[in-house]
Amino acid sequence: MAPPADALGEAFRRYRATEEWAKKAVRTREEWERCWVRINPVFGDLPPSLVTLEHISAFRQTIAVTVSEREAHRCIKIWRALWQVAAAMRFCEKNADPSFGVRNTEPQKRSLRWSEGEVVRLAKAAWRTGFKGLACVIAVAWDSQLSPVDVRRLKSADGVRDATGVFFLLDRAKTGRGAIGTISRRTERLVTAYIQSQGVELLASAPIFRNRSGTAYSKDTLGDDFRDIRALVFGDKERRTLADFRRSGAVESIAGGAKIEGMAAKMANDIDTSRDLHKTYAPAEITAVRDVDAARRLGRRKAETGTKVGTEPAWKLEQLKPVHAKPLK
16 A cells, blocks of 8 residues: 655655666665665654654664564664655654664674684585585675675676686675775686586676576575685584675785785775774785785784695585686676
8 A cells, every 4th residue: 555645654665766866776675675664664654753762762772672683773773764755745854853862882893703714614514415506605705895785796708817816896885986806826727627517608697606506696595605614614603794704804904915906806895984884804906905805814824833825725626527617608
């Protein structure tokens, strides 16, 4: 049923029909829709002007208790953005948002990290148990520091080869910014072996990495498979995620002396200018990106005694025979 003409739900409906909504990055639209699922049942049929500070306070507290503090923070953040949109469409007064009377404290940033040895164990376990697409996702995510969604969306058409090796050129799902995803020689060999094992020609526009059913990884199936392998290797109590790879790589890079500008190119975000992103990832040009890769190896050496700069532990997959690196196809 359509919301009343003066309701917040009508404002959001009209906004989603605009070009401004279409211009938002896919991940940003997903975040709005995710929060709208929680906002709509409570406020969707109401004119924004009828919503009070008490309403917003109770709403935030309910989400914090029943879901999480992080989700409550996210919902208030989207509420505030939606209020500004509704105000621009004359559904309410721009400066009358009652949520600004509610303290929306941001949850503490995640600080969990992986070591390279742990990631190698995950990739080996995934390959040995038949999750070969996941093994490649793990290896590519670790080397490239791309987000999980960007790795699972990679296509063979994104692959580029130069004298140093293979890397991927893509637009990030979250920000739309161009990104360069470099991978090591060992990961290149792993991906090549995976493609060859599929027994079919890989279309340039098709996602490379697939689950065991042969279907391209979705957010849910990738998360489910990763949790299965994580539990197999580290037990059911392990809570680190695939997304924590980005932070882990950033910490290695900083320890190795990488420049913040190079890290911004490597991670395809504004870490060089954003204090918030620097807090998240710090406790494009291909040259700058590879400089960061070198800094990661140096940082890893400082953290792991007995490891020489530039060396890379082999995956040592029993089922994987050595193959010569070939272009993705």
